[in-house]
Amino acid sequence: MKILVTGGAGYIGSHAVKELVKEHEVIVYDNLELGNKEFVDEKAIFIQGDLSDTKKLNELFEEHKIEIVMHFANYALVGESFENPSKYFENNLVNGFNLLDVMIKNNVNKIIFSSSCAVYGIPKEIPIIEKHTLNPINSYGESKMVFERVLRYYDTAYNLKSISLRYFNVAGASLDNSIGEKHKDETHLIPIVLDVALNKRDNIKIFGEDYDTKDGTCIRDFVHVVDIAKAHLDALNYLGKNMQTKSYNIGTGQGYSVKEVIDLCRQITKKEINVVIDKKREGDPPMLVADPKRFKEEVGWKEQFNINEMIEHAWNWHQKIN
Ligand code: UDP
Numbered sequence: 001m002k003i004l005v006t007g008g009a010g011y012i013g014s015h016a017v018k019e020l021v022k023e024h025e026v027i028v029y030d031n032l033e034l035g036n037k038e039f040v041d042e043k044a045i046f047i048q049g050d051l052s053d054t055k056k057l058n059e060l061f062e063e064h065k066i067e068i069v070m071h072f073a074n075y076a077l078v079g080e081s082f083e084n085p086s087k088y089f090e091n092n093l094v095n096g097f098n099l100l101d102v103m104i105k106n107n108v109n110k111i112i113f114s115s116s117c118a119v120y121g122i123p124k125e126i127p128i129i130e131k132h133t134l135n136p137i138n139s140y141g142e143s144k145m146v147f148e149r150v151l152r153y154y155d156t157a158y159n160l161k162s163i164s165l166r167y168f169n170v171a172g173a174s175l176d177n178s179i180g181e182k183h184k185d186e187t188h189l190i191p192i193v194l195d196v197a198l199n200k201r202d203n204i205k206i207f208g209e210d211y212d213t214k215d216g217t218c219i220r221d222f223v224h225v226v227d228i229a230k231a232h233l234d235a236l237n238y239l240g241k242n243m244q245t246k247s248y249n250i251g252t253g254q255g256y257s258v259k260e261v262i263d264l265c266r267q268i269t270k271k272e273i274n275v276v277i278d279k280k281r282e283g284d285p286p287m288l289v290a291d292p293k294r295f296k297e298e299v300g301w302k303e304q305f306n307i308n309e310m311i312e313h314a315w316n317w318h319q320k321i322n
Contacts, residue, residue: 007073009035051095085139092143127291168251173317180317208280224305251290
């Protein structure tokens with residue numbers, strides 16, 4: 001199949017491309033604002049471009065006869081989305097609509113969208129099922145929720161079929177240690193803790209330790225980036241067979257607190273990791289743990305890696321790029 005992967009030079013997109021090229025023809029479209037060109041598998045065709053460039057997108061669809069789109073090219077930082085909602089709505093929504101309209105024009109009727117557990121806001125029930133109320137508390141989550149809803153309207157109106165994958169917290173690196181997480185301004189927990197282990201930072205600031213959780217720090221459901229990549233292959237096959245618009249949680253169903261993650265990093269790296277307690281970060285729900293049953297049962301996905309392996313693989317990668 002000919003697959004267009006937007007954001008295929010980013011952390012999650014590049015891992016998906018690495019899996020997809022084993023079976024499919026892949027065209028990566030990425031503006032390289034946040035992506036790394038060297039992360040794109042050499043079996044994929046790389047085109048540098050922005051989703052606001054409708055002309056370029058149209059030409060790409062015509063030239064490459066795209067059959068399905070995987071849409072990763074979104075901004076994804078909760079903190080930043082508070083300070084700059086217009087940036088989030090402009091790219092994650094307006095540019096997303098551009099992409100959808102080019103798809104419709106070119107008779108492409110399948111898309112897999114990178115959604116997020118941020119659509120749930122502060123969940124009322126844990127583990128979170130897909131039917132849980134959607135009530136995002138930051139513009140990032142709002143943009144994901146609205147885009148999912150738009151996809152449903154596009155199904156009704158234009159017969160566009162989609163699968164939205166609501167990722168929980170993604171971690172780890174490729175098994176051959178060739179690609180991993182590399183952000184210009186890192187904000188994520190595990191990479192920052194590993195930077196402390198590498199003496200690139202003095203400490204890890206824990207954002208709040210008086211949450212109503214077992215040790216007072218936030219709880220998250222971490223899922224390996226390679227498992228996420230494989231979820232895209234499974235979703236692709238499933239969508240081809242079933243042609244129904246759906247949303248799924250992608251997590252392991254296991255929650256770990258920020259303090260537990262830091263302890264695991266200490267054990268795995270065998271390094272001291274200094275901790276400083278800081279104030280809560282705006283927009284952080286206390287607990288986000290998936291119920292991934294629907295995706296597992298309907299689509300047949302299962303995670304291969306646990307939190308220790310995620311940290312081990314991330315640690316291998318961080319030592320390499322140090
Ligand atoms: N976190 C933290 N210190 C940091 C970065 C993150 O305490 O320097 C916490 C954050 O408050 C959240 C969890 O770690 O509870 C995961 O945050 P991350 O930014 O990795 O992912 P998010 O859950 O925002 O997608």
